[in-house]
Structures are given as structure tokens and as C-alpha cells.
Amino acid sequence: MGQLIGRWIRGATLAPLALLTAGMAFAQEDDVATRLAALEEAVGGSASAYVDNSYLFLIGGLIVMFMAAGFCMLEAGLVRSKNAAMQSMKNVTLFSVAGLMFWITGYNLAYPGDATLFNGLLPTNFGPWSGGDLSVESDGGYAPASDWFFQMVFVATAASIVSGTVAERVKIWPFLIFTAVLTAFIYPVVASWEWGGGYLDSVWSFSDFAGSTLVHSTGGWAALTGAIIIGARSGKYSGKTVNPMPGSNIPLAALGTFILWFGWFGFNGASQLAAGTAADINSVSQIFANTNMAAVGGVLAAMVTTAVLYKGKLDATLIFNGAIGGLVSITAEPLAPSMGMSVLIGAVGGVLVVVSVPLLDKFKIDDVVGAIPAHLICGIWGTMIVPLTNSGASYAGQAVGVALTGVFVVIISSIIWFALKFTIGVRPSEEDEEMGLDRAELGLEAYPEFSNR
Template identity: 60%
Template sequence: MNTKFLIGAAAFPAALVLSGPAVAAPVAEAAAPVADAVGGGTAYIFNTLLFLIGGFLVMWMAAGFAMLEAGLVRAKNTSTQCLKNIGLYSIAGLMFWAVGYNIAYPGFAEGALGLFGIGGTTYGMQSAGEADLEKGYSVASDWFFQMVFCATTASIVSGTLAERIKIVPFFMFVTVLTAVIYPVVVSWEWGEGYLDSVWGFSDFAGSTLVHSTGGWAALVGAIILGPRLGRYGPNGQINVFPGTNIPLATLGTFILWLGWFGFNGASQLAMGTVGDVSDVSKIFVNTNMAACGGVVVAIIATQLRYGKADVTMALNGALAGLVAITAEPLAPTVGQSVLIGGIGGLLPVIFVPLLDKLKIDDVVGAIPVHLVAGIWGTLIVAWTGDATLVGQLVGVLLTMVWVSAASAIVWLLLKITIGIRPSEEIELAGLDIHETGVEAYPGLANQA
């Protein structure tokens, strides 16, 4: 029975690819004769609505990250995680308005290298009653959509460094990340800078620009910060710190899954034609199926490896599948999307134990989910999309160098100056009492 099961499992990916799409090839081609049926002010309205609806779905992902992290940390640190998540979202909004947007979209001059630039003082806000019909959408709606992506990047860092970082230095790092580090990476691709103009790098909705950027910042922070007290013992011993609320973590995952339809779907950037709205629909399907593939593969992999399925790995399998498909959610067939998401779902099963062997403490598994799956999703675009493997690899490596170096400088400066870690006494007692003064679960705050 086991032999037949393994043979069938091995043949499954091939069957997905060979079976062809369950949804027809992009409807935009088939609908070309009527693609311009909607135009003028109506197209402007639909394009703007896409940004706004996509934006508030991605904003809702902030709640997903907060609930996921609150469920996976110990009771004594839950309020701190909630504060970090609402704080980082607000800081990201202010910094992207004041600085980040103009770095992300500087309007590089023709022929410029496109590595760094700063635009004017356009904050994406038209006056009351005004509309920029030449752009085809409200500039305020576009700014809002871009801003919530910025906040998502910061959310990734929060989960990795949970339970042993002080609030103030964390918020200071988020300030620099959202004002400068992330916007520079965005400018290279979505701002038509170096990666876009020189290498033809392609990242539809941000597997690298958003998720790997957050992943690199989290990895460097985890190395500099160190693991939680008691996490790793002598002789390679790994002590498990169970999360407080698995149902809450599951709810957070479903919220993130829902938000991802805005993340990927609205990255089509237009909904004013029949072709565009059909493509948005296909993006929804591929995004959903990649997550399904990630969950199923994670369940099978943990069942085979440990003799029992791991719910936290299943949750991360869903998220890793979503991250993997984000770089190109339109071009793949449904079968390819399941395969891409399925391999993404396998990555946390492989890399979570590897990080533990290296004594890199990632509380929620954000590094395998967002960094590793983000790299996988970016590179596989060379198979499913209009990009070269060399161009995609250059994008991954340049992002790694910039984000890692910049993050290391900021983390080290904070560590040397104000310190980034609480005392052992405070960490053991729980950050909630000392950092927020509010216990999430009164009476359980001293739970180990």
C-alpha cells in the first residue's frame, strides 16, 4: 500500500502539467474583439475600484499576520505581537507617504542606470473633485494599493523576531525598512529601474520585491538578535515552545489567503476592459489553487516524515504556496499553479528543521515561507512567464545583497546604541508585562 501511495504521489506533479489547464488560456486573447467595449470614465471607475478593493484586501492581511503571530507565540508575549502589528502598519503608512513612494517611483530618466532616485513631492493625492483621466485611474487609489504592500513587507519581519525583541528598536527598524530599504527594491522593477530596464526581471506581485525583501530583513535580524532563551540546548537539543492558540493562527492564515486575492488580483493594475477583468479572474483561480497545492503537499510531507500531519506546517504550506505563485499568477495553467504552490508548500517542511540546526530561531516560519518560497516563485517565472533565468537570478541576488547589507547596518547600529533585546529576566517573564503592560490572557501570562 505504501509503495503504491508513493508511486502515485510521485506521478501526481507530472499529471498536473500534462493535463493542461482546467481554465482556458488567457481570455484576453479570445475576447480581443470586445476588449475595448468599456472605456472613458467607466474604465477609470473600474480601474480605481480594482486598486481600492485590492488595497483593502491587502490591508486586511495585516489582521491575518497579527492573528497568525498571536496564535503561534506564547501567551506571555501575545499583546506585544498585536502592538507590533498595528504599529508597523501605521509606521509603514506614514513613511511610504513621506519618503518611500517617491523613492519607489522616482521617474528614472531615459538611459539612467536606475539604481536609486528620488521623485518630486507627489504624495498620490488629488484635490477634491479632481480626476486624472489620462492615467486611467485615481492616483490616490494607486498610492493606497502600493502602501499596503509596503506594510506587508514589515509584517514578515515581526513574526520571525517574536518573543525576544524590544518594541522601540523594532519600530525604528521598520521606519527605515519602509522608508528606504523596501522602496529601493521596488524602484528597480515596478519603478522601471535597473532590474526592469537592464535584465528584464519580472515579479508580477512581489515574490521577491515584497516577500523576499521581508525575508532577508528577518533573517539578518534573527542572526544578529539570536534565539529565544532556552530554545536550543546542548548537544543539538531543540526545545519546542508551543503556540498559545492554534485556532487563532488558523484564522490568521485564512485571512491572509483571502487578502492574497487582492494582493495578486489587483496587481493586474487594470479592470477597464473585458480582457483585464478576465485575467483578474484567472489570477484568482491560480492563486487559490497554488495555496491548495501547498497545503496538501505539506500535510503529505509531514505525515511521511513524522508519522503525523503537522497543522502549523499545513498553515505555512498554504502561505508558501501563495508566496510562490505571486511572482507570476497569470501565465501558468492551473496544473502548473498547483505544482508551483505544492513545491512551495514543501519548502517549510525542509527549511524549518534546517534553520533549527543552524540555531536560527524563526518563531512563525516566515523565513522559509516568504524568503525561500519567494526565491522559488521568482526563479520559476523563467518557465511559466516571459523572463530569463539569468535575469530572475540577478534580481534575487541583487535584492539579497542590498536588503541584507542595509538591514545588517541598521540592526547593528540599534544593537550598539539602544540595544535590541530585553534582559533575560524580562524575556523569561514575558514581554507583555514590561513592553505593553497589558496581558492578552490574564492568569496565563507566565505560561512557559
């Protein structure tokens, strides 16, 4: 009897608390329902599409950011051991500079709206990105900051291309100054011509799905300009003789290649820019498949080409870059081609990489990691082949886009490189270059026991 009375007392005591908790739960459910209803109304009746689109940007951006690690490992493996720490640090710092500059002015220049001059050629929307409105009415398709993040990681890719080409003979501060201009102005202006609805998009119907030209050729043109103006590494060329300077860690370069291959699924796949419908998910899936097969084609074609050109010998570094060349080649249009055509497009990229490397050496253009063939040459190829599978693009429009990008990037890059060269200087002394930039610039060696190799 006493136990029963005790239970009644406890029940009477807890009943108000239970009612309060239930009321709070119902109120919370009502609040969530109200927010969802507002969100559905703001995005045309599909809250799930808003969330899915935002997640596509965020997850795609995370994957693309991992490409920074891929570039870092690839470059650290392909430079000599006495420069590996320097190259690693450059990749971390350039990513940071790119993020800062794209926030300060890059994003607004890339997506200027109506703030342009000369028929969309020059965006004028300078100033920092203010951040997205957190209210659900702020955007009709995705969270604003998710788009900013996705676009930001793209610009760091362009800067990484330059880093690899001019490695081993550029001081850190001039390089970072150039990176700041590239990511704050050069790349955003080029991106605005197509993705920002500017001149190439509105006048020429130029098509570059994920950036064969806008990202990779932009970085490639800037790298080519730097390699010519800065000059080759000491001892690389003696008359007509090319003196090989092998990389320090081929397994590390292989790891970097696999990371880049993985990162490209975010690079191309998330460039669908939507994941809220079955059609969008089907497209993203096909982009993944085509992207992978282009890399496959690039690797196998590079293997066969090196075997033919070098009497059966295979060059691992050219094969690694064959994968990257195939990936760059499919980036301008990764959705429309069939899987067989994707293999073919990537295979041509792999061949172009192999034949371009000795061509650069013939002109004494020292590209340490082979970025110019993989990103510039294959970027042009990938852009020009788009009309074969995409009827909305024309060869004339694609050619104008390639040429305009090349002229603009080369002119602005030349101005910056020459300004740096004749003011603060770009190259280290011959003694520092011979010693290695790890010790000369950092006072730190990546491989202390092999620092002189």
C-alpha cells in the first residue's frame, strides 16, 4: 500500500514536467515545420532540393580542397630533395593566399552581375564578399556560402599549376605576390567571362563546364609566362643538351596523382551545380563515370606513347601526367560524351602530354613537374573538342575563348612577373639555388640525410 501511494505521489509530481516537455516538443515541431514550409516556399516547394544542392557544393568543395594535397605530394615528389620542404610549404601558403584574395575581391569579380564594362569584358564589382544571408529567402537554389566555398577551392587549383612549373628557382615572397594577383584578379576576370555571364558567355556561347580553360589553361598560361621570364634552373640546359634532374620521390608523386584523380570527381561532378532531382543525380553520376574513363584513357595512351618513343621504356612521371592530362581534357565537357568518347578524349590528352614535354625542352622552357603540357595543352584540347559532343557550342566560340584567355593571362602575368623581377627580384642567387631552397629560404630540410642530392 505504501509503495502504491509513493508511485501516485511521484506520478503527480512528474506529470506537470511531462506535460511541459511534451508542449515544448510540439512547439519545437511546429517551429521546424514553419521553417520547412518557409524554405519550401522560398525554393519553389522543394526544401530537399535546396539541401541537396548545398550539400553537393560543400562535399564537392571538400573533395576539391583535397586536390591541394595532391598537388603538394606530386610536386614534392617531382622536385629534388633539397627543394621538397620549400615546395610543400608553397602549396600550403598558396592555398591560404588564394582563399584570402578570393574573399577580398575575387568572388565578386567572378560573379559581378551587371557591374561590368565593355560588354562584359571587365567586371567592376570590387570589394569583399559580404557573406550569405542566412534567411531562407536569400537564395532560390542553395546556401550562398556553399557556393562561395566551392568556387574558392577552384582558384587555388590555378595557383598550384604555377607553383609546380616554376619550382626550384623562385623565392617564396615574389611567388606569393604573384599568387595574390592571380587569385584576386586574373582568374576571377577570366571566370566572369563564362561562369559570371560575361563576354564569352553572352556573345560567343562559349562552353567550359568545369574549367579546362577557365581554371587549367589560365594556370597554364600564367605558368608558361613565368617559366619563360624567370628562366630555367641552373644547369638544366647546356647548349642543345638537356640535363635530366630527376624527382626525389616517385612514390610520393604517385600518391599525389591518385589524390588528384580522386579530387577530380568533386571538381567535375559538383560542377553540375544541382543535385535536387533524379535528372541531376543521373548527370552527376555520368560525369563521375566519364571523368574516370578519361583518366584511364590518358594513362594507357601515355604508356603506349612512351613505349613507342623511348624504345620500350616507360616513364612513370609522364604516365602520371597522362592521367592528369586526361582529366583536364574531359573537364570542359564531362557530361555529354559517351564513355567510349571519354576514353578517346582522355587518350588524346595523354599523348599530348608525352609529346609536349620534349617540345618544351627544345625551346628551353623548364617545366619542373610537366604542368604546362597537362594543364595548358590539354586544357586547350579539351575546350576545342567540346562541340563534337555538345551541339550548343561552336568551334569559333571555343577558339575565341581559348585565344582571349591566353592573351589576357599572358599580358597581365608578364607585367607582374617583370615588375617583380626588376624590383624585389624573383630568383635566388646561384649559390642558394645550388644549395637548395629548403636551406636557403626555410633553414629546414625535408630529407636531411639526402640534402645534397
